[in-house]
Amino acid sequence: MARLSVNELSVTYRTEGGDLTAVDNVSFDVLDNEIFGIVGESGCGKSTLGDTFLQLLDENGHISGGSITYDGTNLAALSEKELAENVRGSEISMIFQDPNASLDPVYTVGQQLIETITKHLNLDRSAARERAIKILDDVGIPDPGDRIDDYPHSFSGGQLQRIVIAIALSCEPGLLIADEPTTGLDVSIQAQILDLLNDLAGSHETSIILITHNLGVVAEVCDRVGVMYAGNMVEIAPVEPLFESPEHPYTRALLESIPERHGIKEGLTVIPGHPPDLRHPPDGCRYNPRCPDAREVCQRIHPDNREVPGTAHSHRAACVKHTGFDLGYDDSVPLDRGDDTQATPRTDGGDR
Amino acid sequence: MALLEVESLSKHFVVNNGVVPRLLGTRKELKAIRNVNFEVEAGQTLGLVGESGAGKSTVGNVITRIYEPTSGTITYDGQNVHELSGAALNEYRQSVQMVFQDPYTSLDPRYRIGRTIAEPLKIHTDLSKDERTDRVGELLETVNLEPEHRDRYPHELSGGQLQRVSIATALSLDPEFIILDEPVSALDVSVQAQVLNLLMELQAEYNLSYLFISHNLGVIKHLCDRVAVMYLGEIVEHAPTAELFDRPYHPYTVGLLNSVPQPVPNAPEKEGELTGEIPSPLNPPSGCSFHPRCPYATDRCERAAPPLETVESTRRTACHHWQKVVSGPPEETQAKGEVARGQK
Numbered sequence: 252m253a254r255l256s257v258n259e260l261s262v263t264y265r266t267e268g269g270d271l272t273a274v275d276n277v278s279f280d281v282l283d284n285e286i287f288g289i290v291g292e293s294g295c296g297k298s299t300l301g302d303t304f305l306q307l308l309d310e311n312g313h314i315s316g317g318s319i320t321y322d323g324t325n326l327a328a329l330s331e332k333e334l335a336e337n338v339r340g341s342e343i344s345m346i347f348q349d350p351n352a353s354l355d356p357v358y359t360v361g362q363q364l365i366e367t368i369t370k371h372l373n374l375d376r377s378a379a380r381e382r383a384i385k386i387l388d389d390v391g392i393p394d395p396g397d398r399i400d401d402y403p404h405s406f407s408g409g410q411l412q413r414i415v416i417a418i419a420l421s422c423e424p425g426l427l428i429a430d431e432p433t434t435g436l437d438v439s440i441q442a443q444i445l446d447l448l449n450d451l452a453g454s455h456e457t458s459i460i461l462i463t464h465n466l467g468v469v470a471e472v473c474d475r476v477g478v479m480y481a482g483n484m485v486e487i488a489p490v491e492p493l494f495e496s497p498e499h500p501y502t503r504a505l506l507e508s509i510p511e512r513h514g515i516k517e518g519l520t521v522i523p524g525h526p527p528d529l530r531h532p533p534d535g536c537r538y539n540p541r542c543p544d545a546r547e548v549c550q551r552i553h554p555d556n557r558e559v560p561g562t563a564h565s566h567r568a569a570c571v572k573h574t575g576f577d578l579g580y581d582d583s584v585p586l587d588r589g590d591d592t593q594a595t596p597r598t599d600g601g602d603r
Numbered sequence: 604m605a606l607l608e609v610e611s612l613s614k615h616f617v618v619n620n621g622v623v624p625r626l627l628g629t630r631k632e633l634k635a636i637r638n639v640n641f642e643v644e645a646g647q648t649l650g651l652v653g654e655s656g657a658g659k660s661t662v663g664n665v666i667t668r669i670y671e672p673t674s675g676t677i678t679y680d681g682q683n684v685h686e687l688s689g690a691a692l693n694e695y696r697q698s699v700q701m702v703f704q705d706p707y708t709s710l711d712p713r714y715r716i717g718r719t720i721a722e723p724l725k726i727h728t729d730l731s732k733d734e735r736t737d738r739v740g741e742l743l744e745t746v747n748l749e750p751e752h753r754d755r756y757p758h759e760l761s762g763g764q765l766q767r768v769s770i771a772t773a774l775s776l777d778p779e780f781i782i783l784d785e786p787v788s789a790l791d792v793s794v795q796a797q798v799l800n801l802l803m804e805l806q807a808e809y810n811l812s813y814l815f816i817s818h819n820l821g822v823i824k825h826l827c828d829r830v831a832v833m834y835l836g837e838i839v840e841h842a843p844t845a846e847l848f849d850r851p852y853h854p855y856t857v858g859l860l861n862s863v864p865q866p867v868p869n870a871p872e873k874e875g876e877l878t879g880e881i882p883s884p885l886n887p888p889s890g891c892s893f894h895p896r897c898p899y900a901t902d903r904c905e906r907a908a909p910p911l912e913t914v915e916s917t918r919r920t921a922c923h924h925w926q927k928v929v930s931g932p933p934e935e936t937q938a939k940g941e942v943a944r945g946q947k
Contacts, residue, residue: 292791293762407880437654437818439877442862446876464791467821467864490868508796509866510825515844516803517825519796525761 253280254458255304255426260317260327262296262303269530272315273299275482276555281426286452286459288473288490290466292505294526295479301430301462305339306331321426341371344419348431350411354403360387360414361399364421371422383421390417390447409440416447420455427451430462445472466509470494478502481527481537484556488566498559498568500542536571539586544572546583604681605642606812607666607780612639612675614661618885633884635661637836638675640911645779648806648813650827650844652820652859656881657833659816663782666814667701679780697727700773704785706765710757716743716768717753723775742771746801763794770801777809784816799826820863824848832856835884835892838911841919852920854897854928891923899924 262274273296281287291297302308304319304326319326326338347353354363364383368374374382380399387395390413403411412432419427429448433441449472452459461473469476469490476493478486478501486499497503506512507520524541527533533540539549548571556569557576571580615632624630636658643649651659664670666677668684677684679695687695703709710719720742721735730738740750746767757765766786773781783802787795803826805811817823823830823844830847832840832855840853851857858877879896882888888895894904903923911921922928 292793409880437881438820438859438862439654440880442864442876443878445864465864466792466866470866470868470870471864494866494868505792506866508793509821510796510799511821511866513825515824516828518800518803519825521797521800522793 252283254283254321255281255460256318256320258318258320260300260303260319261315262299262308262312263315264309264312266311266530271529272532273312273482273529274303276317277479277482277484278317278556279477279484279487281458281460282475284452284456284458285474286448286461286472288469288476289460289462289479290464290469290476290505291479292464292526294529296482297462297464297479298430300479301345301428301460303327304426304428304460305343305345306334307345340367340419340424341422342424343426343428344422344424345428345430346412346415346419346432348434350408350415351403353415354411356403359400359402360406364399364414364418367418368421383417386417386421387414389451390414390420391443392417409436409443412436412440412444413447416444416451420451420457423455424457426458426460428460428462431464432461433468434463434465441468448472466494466506467511478505481532482529483537483569485538485569486567487556488562488568489564492562492564492566498566498573499538499570500544500572501538504541504543536569545586546580547586548578548580548583550586552578606645606680607643607814608678609639609641609662609666610676610678612662612665612677613637613673614658614665614670615673631885634836634887635884636665639833639836639838641831641838641841643780643812643814645812646806646810647828648815648826650823650830651814651816651833652818652823652830653833654818654859654881656835656884658836658884659818659833660784662833663701663784663814663816666782667699668696693727697723697776698779699782700776700778700780701782701784702766702769702773702786704788706762706769706789707757709769710765712757714756715753716755716757716760719757719768720753720772720775723772727776738775742775745774745805746771747797761794762790763797766790766798767801770798770805774805774809778811780812780814782814782816785818786815787822788817788819795822802826820848820860832859835881835887837892837921838919839893839921841911843917846918850929852914852918852925852928853893853922854899854924855893857928858896891921899927 258278260274260277261272264271264273277300289297289300303314314327361383365376365379368379368382369376384395384399387399392398392410392413406414433444436444445468448459451457463469473490475489477484478499480501486497486502493502494506497506504522508522510519513519522541527537535550535553539545552571554569554571554576556567559566559568559573560575571578614636615634618631618633620630639662641649651662653659665672671685684695717739720739724730724735724738739753743750743752748764748767787798790798806813815823815827827844829843831838832853834855840856847856851860857875861873862876875898877896882895890906890908891904894900909921909923911919913919914925
């Protein structure tokens with residue numbers, strides 16, 4: 252069942268150079284107890300999307316269309332007060348990249364945990380403290396009964412991220428939004444935190460939205476994945492078909508640019524050009540100027556993502572090439588752009 | 604003879620150098636690198652990999668003479684680097700260049716790109732202004748930037764473009780050796796691919812030697828001829844890239860390889876991810892510094908630090924139990940380690 256439904260959501264920032272739609276007409280569901288990955292490169296809108304659920308957007312940003320339905324409520328229509336009282340921390344929690352910036356250095360971790368618990372749950376201080384110790388134990392802090400009265404500076408980066416996760420989970424939220432939770436951490440600690448998130452999704456009945464640029468992280472822990480490009484959700488699929496048979500040319504190019512998928516000292520496949528300036532996005536498909544498969548129709552039609560026919564699980568892609576669209580891609584004229592704009596495999600690389 | 608030879612190199616920092624610790628004699632030393640040995644052949648790439656605090660960047664900074672070593676020697680092209688002076692030092696500073704991780708902080712925000720690239724030419728060569736302008740044009744072309752980028756400021760360029768500017772600046776004096784300290788860590792994967800391809804092309808064209816410092820094993824595997832793995836200031840394993848990734852000989856390398864999330868969904872469950880955390884370098888464990896996290900650890904590892912030994916013609920490892928590591932993991936990793944230690 253869907254725990255969260257995002258429908259035709261758009262988020263617009265007012266900037267000096269004009270309006271910038273960072274999230275453009277995005278729809279997806281997050282199911283019960285699943286880890287849904289949102290992946291994309293810098294500037295694709297993934298963090299803006301993450302900030303939208305709890306209305307944490309910068310002052311110049313606002314939801315310019317669509318809805319976010321959680322448990323029958325449209326979060327996009329709630330006031331700041333309603334969100335703070337009924338949603339933030341209790342129903343939906345969020346964790347960020349830098350745990351140092353998420354914790355207050357002048358309060359002990361216990362004070363910060365207990366504050367969250369007493370605010371949202373009807374517990375007295377000693378019961379809240381007991382609960383705080385139990386949660387620290389759950390996230391793998393050794394000797395939680397002693398460490399609870401320590402200040403953030405006496406913990407390592409990996410432990411701090413565990414504490415941030417403990418605070419986020421202290422009120423048993425239904426949904427956890429994790430924005431690049433392992434990006435600043437070493438690989439050994441990253442592996443431990445990913446294991447922890449995986450366990451928590453199972454044991455705490457929490458759904459997780461994991462926002463990341465790291466495709467390895469996605470492959471490791473996510474059940475389903477949405478790929479974003481230039482504000483659009485261009486592909487949504489379970490993790491396995493997404494990595495094995497991507498339907499959108501951008502997803503394919505992204506996967507091919509990872510060094511792990513190439514041999515030693517072999518040229519990497521490069522995506523030519525740059526992502527577009529979202530104040531002036533290209534006509535048609537936003538990926539068409541960089542796409543090796545682009546044809547005339549791609550410059551006219553800006554496709555939404557549609558179900559790819561003949562796939563076992565729901566697999567959606569926003570590319571007119573696949574047969575869910577009947578727009579005459581096959582009869583359309585290929586674009587002649589010379590050699591440099593093609594995503595050419597270099598040297599002997601590229602063909603997997 | 605190798606182009607660069609690093610022998611028994613150590614670098615210690617005093618971390619609490621205030622008046623009180625000095626008077627009380629309680630100054631603490633942080634041993635950032637301890638007895639490090641490696642060499643880099645001309646035209647080759649040596650990868651230096653490890654987690655934060657391993658000492659990778661300190662090694663780079665000692666080679667470029669940002670730091671003086673506490674002990675040990677670095678020999679470049681037959682000369683002891685830290686004894687160079689005058690013209691010879693000038694020449695060394697031209698042939699060894701460095702590219703850093705964050706192009707936003709390594710370029711001066713108030714200089715146009717052209718001025719940044721021309722700066723080393725102004726200091727080290729007697730080229731005229733016009734000649735410098737021509738050279739900047741060539742360099743921009745070499746790193747696949749447009750001529751008009753010359754007049755832009757850093758904030759007008761993307762991260763990938765800025766990293767190309769850093770590379771162009773490093774190339775301006777025709778160096779032989781470039782230290783790349785996490786050069787692609789701040790970049791998106793598609794941009795990372797462009798920069799890695801550029802580095803490989805430049806190496807082939809100019810016969811450059813690289814010391815490639817990174818925590819990213821995927822990138823290291825892709826670019827390097829040989830790899831040295833560092834843990835808590837020491838090199839624990841040194842091997843040709845393919846051999847290291849196929850058959851690691853040190854338990855830390857095994858754990859590191861198993862901890863990297865692979866971009867392959869439902870990959871077979873990997874055993875032996877690293878447990879625990881890196882100990883403080885101010886207070887490293889006795890014996891082998893990896894023993895508290897090691898599934899193979901025995902009493903011997905607690906007492907004696909294993910030296911980095913050549914165990915096969917191409918391979919060096921610093922582990923008492925490397926043969927066991929090669930033949931496969933102990934059955935119940937952590938538990939058996941405890942038993943082994945208890946029994947001894």
